[in-house]
Amino acid sequence: MLMKDMQSTVIACTPSYAVYLTEAAVQEGYDPSKDFALRVGMFGAEPWSEEARAKLQSVFGLKAYDCYGMSELYGPGVAAECQEQRGLHIWADEFVIETIDPETGEVLPPGEHGEMVFTMLTREAMPLLRYRTRDLARIDWTPCACGRSHPRIMRISGRDDDMLIIGGVNVFPSQIEEVLMKIPELGDQYQIVVDRDLLDRLMVRVETAPVAPGAVAPDPKALAHRVAQELQAVLSVRASIELLAPGSIERTPII
DSSP: OHHHHHTOOEEEEOHHHHHHHHHHHHHTTOOTTTSOOOOEEEEOSSOOOHHHHHHHHHHHOSEEEEEEEEGGGTEEEEEEEOTTOSSEEEOTTTEEEEEEOTTTOOBOOTTOOEEEEEEESSOOSSOOSSEEEEEEEOEEOSOOTTSOOSOEEOOOOEETTTOEEETTEEEOHHHHHHHHHTOTTEEEEEEEEEEOSSSOEEEEEEEEOOOOTTOOOOOHHHHHHHHHHHHHHHHSSOEEEEEEOTTOSOOOOOO
């Protein structure tokens, strides 16, 4: 209601909260692409995929930008995307960025994927030297098309402490989201369940997308089989799929 009445042009929140807002808006009778004046979305504080970005841009008719920060590093002002949307510019006059092997701590060559480590250059009261973030990404040191020469975070793939090991295979939740978001018959909400009883087993519980009036609903068995196949192609792990009705998974509306 506030976004409608105030004709807000910018929204800043977590991407999952933005998805929650799209559902709430539709339930209250709004058309997110027509009833709001949003032009820009600044989303961060959790990993999100390019598919999630595309959905938010399509539904709200805005341009969605990624931003990065940590409470220990000035909050959300560490890095942000420019209009090119090709990596988050790190403010290199304030932060020295490195990537390391999360297992050994070895510094990796520029451009290799690893855990990001920050050193602050000007803070005096609580200096941070080679602070380990646990966030995994690749840093691009080439100049951006926008003209800036700051190093860029090329989208965070996840956290090394969020990684799941299923039958000896490393699996990141962001990989699962990337697959699910590409399947139009599925909704935006999902849960990952790992059963460690005897053998590791992976289950993905995911809502189906609402079916338009008069449209034919997809065959549940065929859809579940397709989802399982596409996940296995990316993860190299077999997952059991549970399809749920829209709205079945409890929402966590955290800004």
